[in-house]
Amino acid sequence: MELRLTPAQDEWREEVRDFLDAELPARWEKSSEWCEDEDFWAFAMAFTRKVSARGWIGLTWPQEYGGQGRPAVDQLIFSEEFTYRDAPLINHIGWGLAAGALLKGGTEAQKQRFLPPIVRTEVFWAEGYTEPEAGSDLASLTTRAVRDGDEWVVTGQKTFTTWGSHADMLYLAARTDPQAPRHRGITIFGLPLHQPGITFAPLPNIGGGRQNHTFLDGARVPHENMIGEEGHGWDLIMGGFYGGNIGAAYMEAQQQLDQVVAYCKRARRNGRLLIDDPVVRDHLAEMDLLVQAQRLLTYESLSNLQSRRPPAYAGAIGTVVNKEAMPRFAELTNLVLGPLGQLAVGSDWAPIDVASGGPEAWFRTSLRNHAGGTSQVKRMVLATRGLGLPR
């Protein structure tokens, strides 16, 4: 038990903050992830490359693959500050999912070849798990990869491919053995996207941005780009540890809570400051508890990483709590802000003037629940694999 950071860790936090102060605008109206437009892409790419130039992508990875070999707590501090500022750090499929699979199941040659370009933000990866008919039930995916000499030929459709039309590589899960039991016939590949046989169709979303349908029609991927063993892709999918990255999603909520509290301290309703209204105070306390629960789960994840211990309840509890807390958090935000809460950031009378703290938070809630698997699916994992209830 040690709840304090060391002076060196405090200094690291300051260094990250100084960087963000210098590189981000004071008032940030665009919010990442769903907001796919060209201006945002250009800014986010330039920003992420500056982070790369500092050597801060792959902070915890071994130095031989371009990483810094830093401890997980440094990664957490980094994530806390970046998330609090809603910094547009992109390529998270690259430094998250793909790097995680490579570090765990990649060959030495693959690690040498794929990881350094991710560290330098030279190669951008998009996600290729989800299909129109394989969402929550990912193991039912039907995109086929057929061996042809030194290559595999891929045919099928992926969807929800964020930044797909800008990406260089697709982190692909494809069925290589249709005869095998459904969890045993899936293989992971790094599919180069700049080739014929791949087209994208836009999929506009409620956040005002777009994602993509991705059509694969005889696209080719070299056998040497197969990650892990043939037919063992499901193990990489389920054991995904996100490149050793420890996220700090609660800082998004913390930032929003800070915005709402600041508003309550200056705004009056019914002749008194909102902060003096007992009902508002109770809502704020509940929001604080929702943030703190997620923060403590993250601290626990850090301790698990440090002691190389598997997480409690099959690793499902953190996701479930995050996904279920955020709709309630958004609801409480609306209850506190009242009618002004419907005004978009930038509108006159808008109560909050940063995107991640305002009414757009509702879109995030919808995004959060499906990204990476719904809370309902994670509840099933928690109950069966975590608690041992019958399947």
Add this chain to the structure above:
Amino acid sequence: MDIDLEEHQADLAEIARRFFESRSPASAVRAWESSEAGYSAELWREMAGLGWLQLGHPEPAGGAGGGALELSVLYQAMGRTLAPVPHLESAVIGAGLLAAAGTPLARDLLDRVFPGESVVTPALAEDDAGFGPESIALPGQLDASGALRLDGSKILVGYANSASHLIVAARTAPPEDTAPAGVTLSPATPSGITLALVETTAPGVQLTRLPNTAGYPLYAATFDSVQVGPEAVLGEAGTGWELLEPVLDRAAVLRAAQIQGAAERLLELSVGYASRRTQFGQPIGRHQAVQYLCSDIAIHSHLTSLFVRYAAGLLDAGLPAGKAVSQAKAHASRTARLAPERAHAVHAGIAFISDFDVQLFTRRCRHWELDLGDERYHRERIAAALAA
């Protein structure tokens, strides 16, 4: 940065779990609940023999060392088995206040409290059953010698029938002259509250049992011109809340740990039942509706354990902990409602039957939920920290 328990704390957790599982089976809990004392003198003596009544008190002061973290693993084990002992009242709050006061009388009494020879219990709540300093109104008349006269009533006093002494919080200066209205995390001005050590057999003291759903030995204590000598005033007159607050913070975290232990046991009972009980030709635990009920208990229990560990860790490190304490108890109070409710839903009809163990947890949680500040109290304290 590390939120894990130390190895010796994890070992103590295991020892305590085994101890209470063998000494406090459900059958014994039922028997003690209907007894006059409400607890087992034998179990209490055995705990004293293990040094567990001194746990969390520094060795130079006659304690056994350790802090809130060591105590929290003990409380989790007591919660799992509903072990009924006046530990929180006497060994944590009573002993904590006696040690903090440090007067000769307090020292003498502490020497009897640590080995379990005497039980000392706090008498705080009054008519409005609020928990903060502004709910303490029982008038205490201080005279020039520093002696105190008490008139009025305290309620919800635990184990008063077994106690040799009560620690009574009285108001000796009006609140408007002292602390500002509302809950304060660190009052800049004295609270105007004075703590008095009162023998339960003193003239003018009357105890009345308060039957309650939890089956907890709760009493009302009435004071009719009760005289308290200056030697029995704990700490400086008018600064009683300052003495109480750190002790009650620790106690609130431990109550939260106890609730978490009970929730953990309810989870085991519910998962076990859902896996065994067959309806519609399959175990009911295969139905997602039942899986949701079970995972609700798991999530709440697990989060409460993290809140407890964090708050206890801050207390032990001497870091500001007021908000974390209130987060822990607010969350635990919610778990104390939710875990039994979900367990009843999983067990359905059978949980309504007295012979079945679930109801023992449900009823005890009714007291623990509301004790040492209910959810509303602690949420207001969180809000006060946010508003500061």
